[in-house]
Amino acid sequence: MKTLDLILPDTRYPIHIGQQLLGETGLITPHLKQPRVAIITNTTVAALYLAPLQHSLEQAGVSCLPVVLPDGEDFKTWDTLNRIFDALLSHRCERSTTLIALGGGVIGDMTGFAAACYQRGVPFIQIPTTLLAQVDSSVGGKTAINHPQGKNMIGAFYQPQAVIADMDLLDTLPERELSAGLAEIIKYGLLGDEQFLGWLEQNMPALRKRNKQALAHAVEHSCKMKADIVAQDEKEQGMRALLNLGHTFGHAIEAGLGFGTWLHGEAVGAGMLLAAEASRQLGWLDQAQVDRVEAILQQAGLPTIAPALGTVRWIELMGHDKKVEGGEIRFVLLKSLGHAVVAKLPAAILEQTLNSRFVDSAP
Numbered sequence: 538m539k540t541l542d543l544i545l546p547d548t549r550y551p552i553h554i555g556q557q558l559l560g561e562t563g564l565i566t567p568h569l570k571q572p573r574v575a576i577i578t579n580t581t582v583a584a585l586y587l588a589p590l591q592h593s594l595e596q597a598g599v600s601c602l603p604v605v606l607p608d609g610e611d612f613k614t615w616d617t618l619n620r621i622f623d624a625l626l627s628h629r630c631e632r633s634t635t636l637i638a639l640g641g642g643v644i645g646d647m648t649g650f651a652a653a654c655y656q657r658g659v660p661f662i663q664i665p666t667t668l669l670a671q672v673d674s675s676v677g678g679k680t681a682i683n684h685p686q687g688k689n690m691i692g693a694f695y696q697p698q699a700v701i702a703d704m705d706l707l708d709t710l711p712e713r714e715l716s717a718g719l720a721e722i723i724k725y726g727l728l729g730d731e732q733f734l735g736w737l738e739q740n741m742p743a744l745r746k747r748n749k750q751a752l753a754h755a756v757e758h759s760c761k762m763k764a765d766i767v768a769q770d771e772k773e774q775g776m777r778a779l780l781n782l783g784h785t786f787g788h789a790i791e792a793g794l795g796f797g798t799w800l801h802g803e804a805v806g807a808g809m810l811l812a813a814e815a816s817r818q819l820g821w822l823d824q825a826q827v828d829r830v831e832a833i834l835q836q837a838g839l840p841t842i843a844p845a846l847g848t849v850r851w852i853e854l855m856g857h858d859k860k861v862e863g864g865e866i867r868f869v870l871l872k873s874l875g876h877a878v879v880a881k882l883p884a885a886i887l888e889q890t891l892n893s894r895f896v897d898s899a900p
């Protein structure tokens with residue numbers, strides 16, 4: 538097992554990465570204020586991993602309240618959040634009860650937001666069960682639910698007590714979800730580390746075959762890069778926005794098609810290619826570099842053509858992005874591969890990008 542530390546002005550917490558960690562209650566119990574937890578999960582993950590986690594915690598003397606939610610991005614809503622509060626209240630959970638998020642990014646984001654709100658704040662621990670959640674959503678304290686008009690629109694910055702990423706849990710992940718996680722990993726290479734991008738190109742077959750060593754290296758490197766950025770800019774006043782590469786376009790795809798139609802990672806992958814294409818049109822990337830972005834997304838099994846939303850609708854949806862300033866949309870673009878910046882796009886370039894071969898031209 539490897540442990541990274543995320544150090545912030547008001548808190549610090551460990552990110553454990555390894556195998557056979559689900560039964561390691563010693564990674565959880567030191568963080569508990571009382572021997573009582575609520576395990577927030579969904580129907581799919583509960584069927585796979587709730588019993589072993591609950592069993593080991595109970596063996597260690599910790600009483601567990603399982604809260605099993607419906608599965609899906611379209612359930613990342615107020616109604617589902619309320620189901621968490623209903624359960625916590627009905628079972629008289631106290632301010633010292635710890636919430637454990639056992640699931641992918643949807644469960645992690647909602648549990649974190651519930652923890653931030655319940656009795657004005659209770660501790661929570663992240664046990665991410667998807668590749669995407671292990672490399673990205675479980676780290677850094679962004680928590681949220683969606684609004685029909687936009688992605689993650691209601692939320693809070695609220696840090697967990699610990700993150701426990703067990704590679705063994707990825708054995709059961711569907712192929713499509715694995716690819717979605719690879720998109721956020723590719724993001725780290727594109728935004729800040731061309732050498733890591735090269736490593737990913739070399740090791741993509743091993744990652745897709747779920748080689749544990751390759752996965753652990755990718756998770757560790759991604760978490761290191763994210764922890765380094767979040768440590769410098771916890772509340773996204775500046776450089777943290779670089780972690781949003783591909784997300785201005787990607788969130789528009791998710792909301793535009795209806796949450797859950799395209800997976801978050803798929804939308805981010807297509808969004809990163811659009812960001813690369815816009816960067817080419819600005820003269821920052823050349824065609825070979827855009828081709829390289831397209832190729833690595835294809836290698837990861839991701840779609841490279843964004844759906845047809847219509848230019849007006851694209852721009853309307855992107856107008857809800859949290860990086861919008863004074864009504865102007867700001868994008869994360871690529872000065873080169875491995876060097877991202879936040880910038881505005883001239884209207885003509887945005888339109889050409891949305892009419893490029895990377896957007897479906899179907900009516």
Ligand SMILES: NC(=O)c1ccc[n+]([C@@H]2O[C@H](COP(=O)([O-])OP(=O)(O)OC[C@H]3O[C@@H](n4cnc5c(N)ncnc54)[C@H](O)[C@@H]3O)[C@@H](O)[C@H]2O)c1
Nearest residue numbers: 581608641642643666667669670673674679706709710801
């Ligand atoms: N907070 C952040 O910084 C941050 C970062 C990236 C993404 N996100 C959010 O994360 C969400 C996407 O997360 P996701 O990709 O993990 O999706 P998800 O949480 O919907 O999980 C994907 C699917 O895999 C299933 N699943 C989870 N673990 C499994 C396992 N081990 N075996 C089999 N099936 C399993 C889930 O039940 C679900 O059906 C989005 O809502 C996105 O906005 C947040």
Ligand SMILES: O=C(O)C(=O)C[C@@H](O)[C@H](O)[C@H](O)COP(=O)(O)O
Nearest residue numbers: 673677679688689777780781784859
């Ligand atoms: O941690 C961050 O910061 C990110 O931007 C990571 C993204 O991958 C993630 O999808 C995040 O939830 C998007 O944030 P948002 O502020 O655009 O909702």
Ligand SMILES: [Zn+2]
Nearest residue numbers: 721784801805
């Ligand atoms: Zn993301």
